[in-house]
Amino acid sequence: MTREPPAEQRTKGKDGVNRNGTDGASETVIVGAGLVGAVTALYLAPRFGPVTLLEKREDPRRTPGGQSRSLVVMLSARGWRVLSDLGVADAVRRICVPLHGRCGHLPDGTTRVTPYSRDGQPIWAVERRRLHHILLDAAEAAPGVRIRFGQRVRSVDLDEPAVLVENRHGSHRLTCRWVFGCDGAHSAARAALEARGTRAEVRRLDLAYQEIDVPAGRLDPTITHYWPSGKAMFAAHPLPSGKLSGSLFMRLDGPAPSYEAARGDQDLAETFAAHFPELTGIVPDIAEQLATKAVSTLTAVRCDRWVWRDTFALLGDSCHAMAPFMGHGMNCGFEDARVLVDCLEASADRAAGLAAYEKSRTEDADSISRLSYRHYYTMANPAREETAEEVLRGRLTALFPERFVPLYERCAFTEEGYASILRDDQRLDRLVADLLVRYGTGLVSAPDDRLLACTPSPTPATATLEDSGCT
Incomplete structure (x- = not known):
């Protein structure tokens, strides 16, 4: 991690903002050091020079406690292509679980197993935290990449370009040659585009979820499990430890079953037992977990513009956050980074390269977002008989x-x-x-x-x- 320069190397302008003379305009700044931000830095640095990653949170490798994001993410061919490009595929594969299909535990007591592929290929489940640590370690070790934690980007100047950053020392302005926004659904970087007329739809989906720990030994650890209940669904993904990471999905508001309708801890436990009776035996402490685990919401983002001239672009959830039910949000974000670099390398004109990136990715992102939301209702409402x-x-x-x-x-x-x-x-x-x-x-x-x-x-x-x- 790169420390802030000492006070004597900083000067303060008339507006009270520190001017950091150590950051030249030859650098690229990436806002957000999550999964997509780290991947973007690893792609850019060897091809286009120094990259600075700015992350508002503290270093997750040194921060105890849980995380607000889903515990498990899925790696498909698109993700593996990127990890292979960056030389970390072998390290990641060692912490993955191959999953060969999904098993629906249906309300009538039967099960339905659907292979993920006709030739037996698996998708791979990986703990988000461990994958993030591998990518941060790789970025930190890469020549030309520096990561600054505890740096909140307050605004982006698209034209200069520059970012206004706030940290425990105060505020300072970094000038650069490119700014890439990888800071998620509630992106501060995207706000700069919106100020120039870009239309961004940021909406909370009608679903909320709780992460539930499922003990080992009761379920097949080679497949994903899900329990559909029409208006609610429970899904569980195996972990390398043998345990499973479960998620309860219900509407946040409205009539039962919803989190609003089940306001009390006991009411929530009763709602769960009514819709998922099999799981009350598989997860003995389910009532305690429901009473203590946070309820998280799902946000979808659609943005009609991703780039600004030759200085700025958005990637990942900042421009196409989606429901998690196809398992492609991260994979799509990784693919953004790969396509961005391909487009920049293919064009001598930076503006043309960014425009080509935007043209290449927007329709694809819209399509997988639609598919992801639709897939939830397909899984949660299985037909009794095939049509x-x-x-x-x-x-x-x-x-x-x-x-x-x-x-x-x-x-x-x-x-x-x-x-x-x-x-x-x-x-x-x-x-x-x-x-x-x-x-x-x-x-x-x-x-x-x-x-x-x-x-x-x-x-x-x-x-x-x-x-x-x-x-």
């Missing part, structure tokens, strides 16, 4: 494994654009609907050769059902 549409989708996926890849599999195990994945999934929805309208629900149980004949070729792109040979 004709679902059965037909499954059969098409089996008959055309290269042409119709499950949406979750494409998100988790490829680096294809999220927007392209969503568009293809919507096309499949339309195809299934058209097939059922044209041939009726009997097609669901038709022999493979008839279903093959009824399904139009994907080439040319304009192929329709009229091009099929089904009779």
